[in-house]
Amino acid sequence: MNDAPPYRDAGGSILQVRAEGRPEPALDDAERPQPPSRRLGWAVCGLGHFAQNYAIPAICRANEARLAGLISGNPVKAKGVAAAWGVPDRSVYDYSMCGLADDDTVDIVYVITPNAIHEQNVVAALEAGKHVLCEKPFAHDAASARRMMDAARAAGRKVMIAYRAHFEPNNLALRAMVRSGDLGEVWYATSDHHRPIDPEAERDQWRMKRALSGGGSMMDIGIYALNGLIWLLDEVPRTLVATTFSPETADGRFDEVEAIAQVQLVFPSGRRASISSGYVASKKRIDLWGSRPVAVLDPATAYRGNRLVLTTQDGDQFPASAPSEQQFVGQVDHFSRAVRDGIDILTPAEMGLRDMNLLEAIYASASRGEWVALNEDGSLR
Ligand code: NAD
Numbered sequence: 001m002n003d004a005p006p007y008r009d010a011g012g013s014i015l016q017v018r019a020e021g022r023p024e025p026a027l028d029d030a031e032r033p034q035p036p037s038r039r040l041g042w043a044v045c046g047l048g049h050f051a052q053n054y055a056i057p058a059i060c061r062a063n064e065a066r067l068a069g070l071i072s073g074n075p076v077k078a079k080g081v082a083a084a085w086g087v088p089d090r091s092v093y094d095y096s097m098c099g100l101a102d103d104d105t106v107d108i109v110y111v112i113t114p115n116a117i118h119e120q121n122v123v124a125a126l127e128a129g130k131h132v133l134c135e136k137p138f139a140h141d142a143a144s145a146r147r148m149m150d151a152a153r154a155a156g157r158k159v160m161i162a163y164r165a166h167f168e169p170n171n172l173a174l175r176a177m178v179r180s181g182d183l184g185e186v187w188y189a190t191s192d193h194h195r196p197i198d199p200e201a202e203r204d205q206w207r208m209k210r211a212l213s214g215g216g217s218m219m220d221i222g223i224y225a226l227n228g229l230i231w232l233l234d235e236v237p238r239t240l241v242a243t244t245f246s247p248e249t250a251d252g253r254f255d256e257v258e259a260i261a262q263v264q265l266v267f268p269s270g271r272r273a274s275i276s277s278g279y280v281a282s283k284k285r286i287d288l289w290g291s292r293p294v295a296v297l298d299p300a301t302a303y304r305g306n307r308l309v310l311t312t313q314d315g316d317q318f319p320a321s322a323p324s325e326q327q328f329v330g331q332v333d334h335f336s337r338a339v340r341d342g343i344d345i346l347t348p349a350e351m352g353l354r355d356m357n358l359l360e361a362i363y364a365s366a367s368r369g370e371w372v373a374l375n376e377d378g379s380l381r
Contacts, residue, residue, distance in 0.1 A: 043069030058328035138352030140214025167330030183290025191225035216257030222277025
């Protein structure tokens with residue numbers, strides 16, 4: 001039979017064939033993007049490898065943010081990036097950030113330049129009245145971190161450090177397990193963060209120069225081991241001893257910065273930890289040696305594919321987890337909410353300064369060849 005109008009539903013009622021406004025559907029619980037007027041405008045400062053491959057895509061995928069501006073020392077590159085991501089030419093600035101103060105479309109500046117350049121960029125952004133997300137490490141030394149915090153106080157603006165692992169699902173699951181006691185007693189922890197430096201790569205040029213990086217593998221990626229263990233175990237070490245090693249190579253890549261660093265840490269609870277960093281091998285893992293399972297994050301802090309394994313005498317378990325890529329969007333949305341709604345920042349400037357203090361203590365211990373005692377803020381006692 002031909003299904004000609006009027007159509008009828010199963011109960012025999014006539015179905016409307018004209019366009020008709022239906023009532024509001026029930027909404028499910030999924031987080032949805034904020035409308036444009038509620039999103040914070042982000043400008044990215046420094047358009048290098050991490051900025052273009054991870055930071056800008058994360059801002060564009062975030063629920064609470066929109067890419068509103070770019071800051072670069074290279075106008076040709078900046079123009080290309082602006083065109084690719086739909087940033088208007090009027091919101092592209094050089095590092096002087098001249099004119100940024102009058103740009104109401106930008107609320108937050110994300111600083112992604114070499115470590116020793118962070119201060120210049122962070123202070124300029126703060127003086128333009130913007131809030132700042134600053135890449136790790138906060139600076140190349142603790143004095144620079146303190147000056148940035150002074151500038152933030154003077155400007156009445158917020159600063160967050162981009163410790164993305166605090167937003168990574170496997171890391172978050174492990175932290176929850178430590179807190180709930182699921183690992184039993186954890187009196188020992190290890191973390192090793194290594195990635196080969198490439199003397200030919202553009203992005204590694206400044207890493208080999210102490211004046212721009214502030215240090216070698218410990219400053220660059222060992223900071224993940226240090227910051228990660230303190231966060232997971234919820235205590236700051238009381239004493240430490242460190243050694244560093246810079247082998248001679250034909251290309252001179254370790255002439256100014258250490259290739260390898262090794263640190264023994266003692267925490268106020270008595271817990272021991274051993275961390276290492278390197279610019280030779282490729283591996284990033286964290287092991288918490290619990291009395292029930294031993295928890296292993298391997299990889300622990302990769303951009304994608306991190307994995308938590310719980311090892312017991314009866315075999316390995318792999319807790320379900322969300323994709324690691326959420327970490328990038330997670331930190332962008334978190335800081336947007338901190339600026340807009342005033343929620344507490346999970347990785348504040350104080351944490352960045354504490355880690356700079358600890359890095360200085362590590363290098364001091366390595367150069368003196370002795371154990372050093374620490375204050376609660378990580379500085380040398
Ligand atoms: P990169 O060399 O690829 O980018 C650095 C950018 O800064 C370039 O665009 C460069 O032009 C610009 N720049 C400005 N002043 C400079 C100067 N005086 N010398 C050299 N470059 C200068 O480096 P990257 O790997 O993107 O690292 C940048 C920052 O991001 C560093 O602080 C690094 O620690 C951090 N980072 C974080 C992650 C992470 O996972 N969170 C990953 C990589 C890098």
